[in-house]
Amino acid sequence: MTVTFVRHTSVDIAPGVCYGQSEVPLTPFFPQEAARVCEQLERVKYDGVFTSPLQRCTLLAQFCGYENAVKDNRLMEMNFGEWEMRRYDEITDPRLQLWYDDYLHVRATGGESFEDQHQRLQAFIAEKKQQGYRHLLAFTHGGILVHALLLAGCYPVDEVFAHQPGYGASIQLEF
Numbered sequence: 197m198t199v200t201f202v203r204h205t206s207v208d209i210a211p212g213v214c215y216g217q218s219e220v221p222l223t224p225f226f227p228q229e230a231a232r233v234c235e236q237l238e239r240v241k242y243d244g245v246f247t248s249p250l251q252r253c254t255l256l257a258q259f260c261g262y263e264n265a266v267k268d269n270r271l272m273e274m275n276f277g278e279w280e281m282r283r284y285d286e287i288t289d290p291r292l293q294l295w296y297d298d299y300l301h302v303r304a305t306g307g308e309s310f311e312d313q314h315q316r317l318q319a320f321i322a323e324k325k326q327q328g329y330r331h332l333l334a335f336t337h338g339g340i341l342v343h344a345l346l347l348a349g350c351y352p353v354d355e356v357f358a359h360q361p362g363y364g365a366s367i368q369l370e371f
Contacts, residue, residue, distance in 0.1 A: 202237070202256065217275045248267070
């Protein structure tokens with residue numbers, strides 16, 4: 197199965213803010229960035245189109261002509277729980293250091309871990325393969341793209357973040 201993953205466009209939020217599953221605004225450059233994304237997608241036919249239910253993804257899907265994209269919570273960004281919408285340098289929760297030391301397994305307070313998010317995407321891909329999809333389009337987030345690269349065997353976990361696609365980027369992977 198082939199999946200084309202599209203990361204949402206730039207967000208209008210201060211650097212260093214932990215926003216994960218929070219709804220955040222897009223930059224004023226959304227129309228220009230979204231038009232570039234649409235150009236990348238025009239050449240391919242998909243037998244399924246899915247999106248994270250977060251507005252930064254659904255708006256991009258709609259802009260690109262996929263108003264009926266199926267919303268799937270498994271495509272959401274990591275849930276940072278109590279840390280959402282706080283600057284990392286202002287979080288006083290002692291679990292933050294535990295998370296920095298072992299983000300693969302330690303959950304954000306009231307949220308999830310890297311491993312939890314990985315399992316969500318793995319379940320999505322396994323289900324869509326079982327359902328017989330051949331080429332999917334998924335509007336999603338940077339964290340999900342990292343996991344997609346891992347699941348496709350592109351990079352080991354200690355290198356994958358250096359290859360995280362930027363805002364508005366798309367990657368096509370085989371599973």
